Amino acid sequence: xxxxxxxxxxALAGAxxxxxxxRAMLGKNASKKVKEAEEQxxxxxxxxxxxxxxxxxxxxxxxxxxxFKMRSDFEEEAxxxxxxxxxxxxxxxxxxxNLNKQFEQVKRKEDELNDLKETxxxxxxxxxxxxxxxxxxxKQQVAILEKAAxxxxxxxxxxxxxxxxxxxxxxxxxxxxxIVEEAKMTATKDAKKIVVEAIQRxxxxxxxxxxxxxxxxxxxxxxxxxxxxxxxxIRALEAATGVEIIVDDTPEAIIISGFDPVxxxxxxxxxxxxxxxxxxxxxxxxxxxxxxxxxxxxxxxEIGERTVIDLGIHGLHPELIKMVGRMRFRSSYGQNLLxxxxxxxxxxxxxASELGLNPKLAKRAGLLHDIGKVWPDEPxxxxxxxxxxxxxxxxxxxEVCNAIGAHHDEIEMTSxxxxxxxxxDAISGSRPGARxxxxxxxxxxxxxxxxxxxxxxxxxKCYAIQAGRELRVLVDAENVDDKQAGDLSFNISQKIExxxxxxxxxxxxxxxxxxxxxxxx
Numbered sequence: 246x247x248x249x250x251x252x253x254x255x256a257l258a259g260a261x262x263x264x265x266x267x268r269a270m271l272g273k274n275a276s277k278k279v280k281e282a283e284e285q286x287x288x289x290x291x292x293x294x295x296x297x298x299x300x301x302x303x304x305x306x307x308x309x310x311x312x313f314k315m316r317s318d319f320e321e322e323a324x325x326x327x328x329x330x331x332x333x334x335x336x337x338x339x340x341x342x343n344l345n346k347q348f349e350q351v352k353r354k355e356d357e358l359n360d361l362k363e364t365x366x367x368x369x370x371x372x373x374x375x376x377x378x379x380x381x382x383x384k385q386q387v388a389i390l391e392k393a394a395x396x397x398x399x400x401x402x403x404x405x406x407x408x409x410x411x412x413x414x415x416x417x418x419x420x421x422x423x424i425v426e427e428a429k430m431t432a433t434k435d436a437k438k439i440v441v442e443a444i445q446r447x448x449x450x451x452x453x454x455x456x457x458x459x460x461x462x463x464x465x466x467x468x469x470x471x472x473x474x475x476x477x478x479i480r481a482l483e484a485a486t487g488v489e490i491i492v493d494d495t496p497e498a499i500i501i502s503g504f505d506p507v508x509x510x511x512x513x514x515x516x517x518x519x520x521x522x523x524x525x526x527x528x529x530x531x532x533x534x535x536x537x538x539x540x541x542x543x544x545x546x547e548i549g550e551r552t553v554i555d556l557g558i559h560g561l562h563p564e565l566i567k568m569v570g571r572m573r574f575r576s577s578y579g580q581n582l583l584x585x586x587x588x589x590x591x592x593x594x595x596x597a598s599e600l601g602l603n604p605k606l607a608k609r610a611g612l613l614h615d616i617g618k619v620w621p622d623e624p625x626x627x628x629x630x631x632x633x634x635x636x637x638x639x640x641x642x643x644e645v646c647n648a649i650g651a652h653h654d655e656i657e658m659t660s661x662x663x664x665x666x667x668x669x670d671a672i673s674g675s676r677p678g679a680r681x682x683x684x685x686x687x688x689x690x691x692x693x694x695x696x697x698x699x700x701x702x703x704x705x706k707c708y709a710i711q712a713g714r715e716l717r718v719l720v721d722a723e724n725v726d727d728k729q730a731g732d733l734s735f736n737i738s739q740k741i742e743x744x745x746x747x748x749x750x751x752x753x754x755x756x757x758x759x760x761x762x763x764x765x766x
Contacts, residue, residue, distance in 0.1 A: 487708035
């Protein structure tokens, strides 16, 4: 037991001694670390002091530089403003000097005006005195004259004025008569001179339009292809184009007869394409004719556009341009309508320029004056009225519309351009060789003949051929049967006998064709 206690005590003592020894060692290490930390902190503080001193010197230098720069800028700005102030002071001194000079001039002129005013006042006083003296002398002379004539002054004055009036009236009447006679002679002479100059400046050649076209072929073998088996090709071509194809003994030529130039041109071009292609049969003929008709419509628009460009006319409505192109394929008394209208336009521009009017407006009216002749509907109205209504519809100038409607005196003329258009239309038509009256009457008879047949129900197309001796009528097979076709030909012939005058006889042929079409797919 004692041994155990001794051992425990010894162990405790050993533990206490160990703790004391460990604590002494830890204190020694801690003091060493503190010294090292103190030394390191001193070094850091020393470095910080050195760095701070360098930064302080840099900032001081930078601040000095900024102060120097600001001082320099301030001195420059102050110098600039000082120069501006000096310049403004010099300008003010110059203006002040100028104002002083102007003031001296004004003062000098004011003195001159005062002197002039005083002089005028003196002259007015002298004039007043002279006027009083003159009135006094005039009264004395009037008194002497009244005493000598035994008449009051007012009565003598009235008699003298009456005598002077009669004398002036007689002299003026004679003078006016001389002026009027001279004006008439001069006006007639000047008018003839202007018209002659206009005609000479727009002189053109003329060729009468015919109703036949000649289609040249390389050999007569082609005539058989064009005729076809039992004449079916030539019948199909005549039915599609509305002209008469004359294939006779004329070598290397086929005659295309028809009063409508558009139809003749379509037939001629279609024949040309068919002959070049070599395939000539009814279906191909219809195809080619349809294509050619579309090409002719495009050509009509192109002709119209080229015409207005050549004449320098701008802003024309597309429909009016198309009508101008259609004039190329129409004639007036045998005179080509487009050539006639172009000539009238140029004549109008020349006359308007000579008379001091608007030449562009006159040229526009001259070109459009006959557009009523190419309107396809052809109502029962004069072509001048139709043309005027078309021009109004497409927003043309009021003076142009009046000139179109009045060029044949259908309406009253309201502008100076209207008589110019009328005169130029007469000039163009009256040139030697320009027109042929018989041709126009003949074409009108053929149109009237076709118009009668087109008024019947069921009629699709109608063509007058063989110079109006035959009328071919194409009807709708679905709406008109064979019996109705016979009745239709009889009714048309009776209507022609009743409404028209013509030599010989007219053959009315009604054509009714039934087609069965199917497609193999």
